[in-house]
Amino acid sequence: MRRRIEETITEAAGSPPVRFRPMGGGCVADVSRVTLEDGRTVVAKTGDAGSGLDLEGFMLRYLRQKGGLPVPDVLYADDGLLLMSCLEVAGGISPGAQAEAADLLAALHGVGARNFGFERDTVIGGLHQPNPETAGWIDFFRDQRILYMGRQALDSGRLPGDLMTRLERLAGRLGDWIDAGTAPSLIHGDMWTGNVLCNHGRISGFVDPAIYYADAEIELAFSTLFGTFGDAFFGRYREHRPLRPGFFEERVGLYNLYPLLVHVRLFGGSYVGSVDRTLARFGC
Template sequence: ERDAARLLAQLHAVPRPSFGYERDTLIGPLDQPNPRTDAWVPFFRDQRLLLMARAAWEEGRLPLSLYKRIERLADMLGTYLSEPPYPSLLHGDLWTGNVLVKNDRIAGFVDPAIYHGHPEIELAFTTMFGTFGNVFFDAYEEILPLEPGFHEVRRDIYNLYPTLVHVRLFGGSYVATVERTLVKLGL
């Protein structure tokens, strides 16, 4: 985990010119639009949270009531999220199945859903399926400290995006996860 933290912190420490990417990518089999944007919060709101929630609702996977609550959250994102110092290159789909390990060292990160964004969304995603634990976060924060409130609130907000991806792909229990997150946020 320390090796992974070092490698990701190095990746995240390189400033990029804008949020988004030079082309659209995929998250699993789903389209992931990446228009270049000057600010993180509008990019996350429009190109991740609302886009995926709207698609899940239109496909009949997400109830309208949950979609409307996500819209309310989107209107309030500025109270929870802040702009990072600069856009960072993100793997974008970092879970255990996309981390190659050999002899207790990272051999590679595969199957990316690349874009430039806030490193916190990547770090949040690693908690969704337990990819990395406290050793990883302690080592990462020795290099790139996190602002207070990540583990308490922002992690859950950022994990709505991959959860909505899973709602679109699998439905079921992932809808309940969206519900629990919104309740936790008071929505």
């Protein structure tokens, strides 16, 4: 396995690897910083069959080609190996970087499509993410996001049955809070701090996408869940794309049910309580 990886890296990068240094952050794959014989550095993600690394490579290329988002160059991608350029990283997400991210994501969200979903299914945190093209956003968010991931979490034994019943009750009422007339926007899909790379106060790139066409609000909501972006981001984003009334008051919590359910499916634990509190907040 290691020899095949080394041979593939040599062919794809044009120089043999001489050092592998493990990096953190891999959810379903091992991530290494690889020093090549010619002095260059690349990043290699390796995983078992079904890890979705070929799909990740496709998504990175799609984000760059369709949305102009800064992402690593994909040098090679198959089901077991993703080889990328190494982005420079130093420091956290400063207010200036948040404003730059707002410019970049507003442009990305300006890329539209006929339907919600995507041309193929994708992955989030290594989990299958279904994307059947759907005309209505409420239908898509209900069936392919919260109900789908809720059932996955239920089947894993991490989501209690009574919470699934309450989730189904909420799913039938989404029209109380969500505008049915929203337009599809291309989103990164996994907008948390670990996927936003900065270098001395500037955005160097975005990694680990989970793309599809959605109401852009779901991306904005996700960015608040773990404190990725704050006032500096949203103040700048509004200059490009105004936020509809009720976003912070209602829909942030509603849309964040999806990443919370992803985390319940993956980890269980305290995320179950977060889902419980969100459902209670919406009267379910």
